[in-house]
Amino acid sequence: MQKMSKKEELVYKPKNVWLVKKKKDMKAFAEDYRNFVDVAKTERLTADEAEKLARDNGFVKFEEFMKKKKKKKKGADPVRDLKIYVKNRNKSMALFRFKNDIRKGMNLVGAHLDSPRIDLKPRPFIEDSEVALAKTHYYGGIKKYQWLNIPLALHGVIIKGNGDKLRISIGEKADEPTFVISDLLPHLDKDSRDKPISKVYDGEKLNVIIGTIPAKVVPKNVKEKVKYQILRILNNKYGIIEEDLVSAELELVPAFKPRYVGFDNSLIGAYGHDDRVCAYTAVRGLIDATDISRTSAAILFDKEEIGSEGNTGAKAHFWFSAIRRILRNIGYTDVEGIMDEAIANSLVLSADVNVALNPTFKEAHELNNAAKVGYGIVLTKYTGSYGKALANDAHAEIVGKLRALWNEEGVIWQPGELGKVDQGGGGTVAKYFAQLGTDVIDCGPGIIGMHSPFELLSVGDLYETYLAYRTFFSKFV
Numbered sequence: 001m002q003k004m005s006k007k008e009e010l011v012y013k014p015k016n017v018w019l020v021k022k023k024k025d026m027k028a029f030a031e032d033y034r035n036f037v038d039v040a041k042t043e044r045l046t047a048d049e050a051e052k053l054a055r056d057n058g059f060v061k062f063e064e065f066m067k068k069k070k071k072k073k074k075g076a077d078p079v080r081d082l083k084i085y086v087k088n089r090n091k092s093m094a095l096f097r098f099k100n101d102i103r104k105g106m107n108l109v110g111a112h113l114d115s116p117r118i119d120l121k122p123r124p125f126i127e128d129s130e131v132a133l134a135k136t137h138y139y140g141g142i143k144k145y146q147w148l149n150i151p152l153a154l155h156g157v158i159i160k161g162n163g164d165k166l167r168i169s170i171g172e173k174a175d176e177p178t179f180v181i182s183d184l185l186p187h188l189d190k191d192s193r194d195k196p197i198s199k200v201y202d203g204e205k206l207n208v209i210i211g212t213i214p215a216k217v218v219p220k221n222v223k224e225k226v227k228y229q230i231l232r233i234l235n236n237k238y239g240i241i242e243e244d245l246v247s248a249e250l251e252l253v254p255a256f257k258p259r260y261v262g263f264d265n266s267l268i269g270a271y272g273h274d275d276r277v278c279a280y281t282a283v284r285g286l287i288d289a290t291d292i293s294r295t296s297a298a299i300l301f302d303k304e305e306i307g308s309e310g311n312t313g314a315k316a317h318f319w320f321s322a323i324r325r326i327l328r329n330i331g332y333t334d335v336e337g338i339m340d341e342a343i344a345n346s347l348v349l350s351a352d353v354n355v356a357l358n359p360t361f362k363e364a365h366e367l368n369n370a371a372k373v374g375y376g377i378v379l380t381k382y383t384g385s386y387g388k389a390l391a392n393d394a395h396a397e398i399v400g401k402l403r404a405l406w407n408e409e410g411v412i413w414q415p416g417e418l419g420k421v422d423q424g425g426g427g428t429v430a431k432y433f434a435q436l437g438t439d440v441i442d443c444g445p446g447i448i449g450m451h452s453p454f455e456l457l458s459v460g461d462l463y464e465t466y467l468a469y470r471t472f473f474s475k476f477v
Helices: 023-039 043-056 062-067 190-194 225-238 242-247 273-288 318-329 335-344 359-364 396-409 430-434 459-475
Strands: 083-088 092-097 107-112 117-128 131-139 152-159 165-170 208-211 248-254 259-261 267-270 296-301 347-350 377-380 413-415 439-444 446-448 455-458
Touching: 023 043, 023 267, 023 273, 023 459, 043 083, 043 092, 043 152, 043 273, 043 296, 062 083, 062 318, 083 318, 092 273, 092 318, 107 273, 107 430, 107 459, 117 152, 117 208, 117 225, 117 242, 131 225, 152 242, 208 225, 242 248, 267 459, 273 296, 273 439, 273 446, 273 455, 273 459, 318 335, 347 430, 377 396, 377 459, 396 439, 396 459, 430 439, 439 459, 455 459
Parallel strands: 107 296, 107 347, 347 439, 377 413
Antiparallel strands: 083 092, 092 296, 117 131, 117 248, 131 208, 152 165, 152 248, 259 267, 267 455, 377 439, 446 455
């Protein structure tokens, strides 16, 4: 019989972060994260903030590196100590730190930058009953009613007819207007009481109020005077016409500021924890690792909330192509063979949030396997739903090796799954890494109110997630 070490106990007991770690360290990191998530309201803005962190810490842009001619010297390994980042269409990116022979494998952390939101349609502006409205199409899995009657900010880009790119940000500052999707008052909404929620909240009725003042002077053929006034305001301020909105990406997101929640300030309430908390902690973990055990990368994707589609999503493997081009640039010839070995020996942490137990809705969880706030990063062996369909199910060997590392380094972690069998479930980018041949496991902090406009994250879990990723980059082999 194998004897237990002094550090082991017969019965598994999860640890509460607040009882074993220093609050000062957690709070300092939480302030940095609050500043980040306050700005990183869209996938483009998040990529921009990650790029600033990278450049401030010695990373060189992929295109800048490729311009420099480097040759492999005999007996030398020119990839050692390279810090390179690649930005893909301003919506996804990867930060690389190369060390030693890449054939030995890589430590990769993959997160996503997009969050559920409300997008404007290509022809958004209409007028009804002398109120100007913008038509929308929601993005990702949301409860529609949560987006009603809250202040919304508008972010995105507009490509004008002459090709100029205009960046838009309206509604974050106190002196700027916000936007609202208004609901029907309860006095007039009695018919909805007996309807299913999917019928009460119709996606086509998520119309945003954008103005009510009619233009005093309009062309003879214009009947919608309020809409015309809105177009005139936008033309005067931004030099755009209505057709320019067809070549635009405009996203409505909550205008809330990140706030501490609870008398003890133990939680952070904010929009977009899913999954910008993992993106931030992955980037910081890679940057702050004083040394790395082998070639490492933080890879940040777009489009996860709608299936990882498109050339900025996880299915595109843009990061994979970037590594191959870097290797060719520095003189390696058998790049395909090198990458085959590297992938086979790599481990990926699919860095995405899990659901944390909300005590008001305990019935949605199987309590013995539910993650709790304040108990560290959540190790999720499998995702999927209805019999683990469409999931990556991590091998026991990988789970064992990773938990042993975190135990040794004092990282607080807990196991967790996404709700009850046949009730919960979900997906991450894990399976797209697995299709390449890497070992993959999901892990990230638990969130209360996931996919809502104001999600709740434990300050302690935030810090342990950062430590978990940093330790992975530094120690895992």
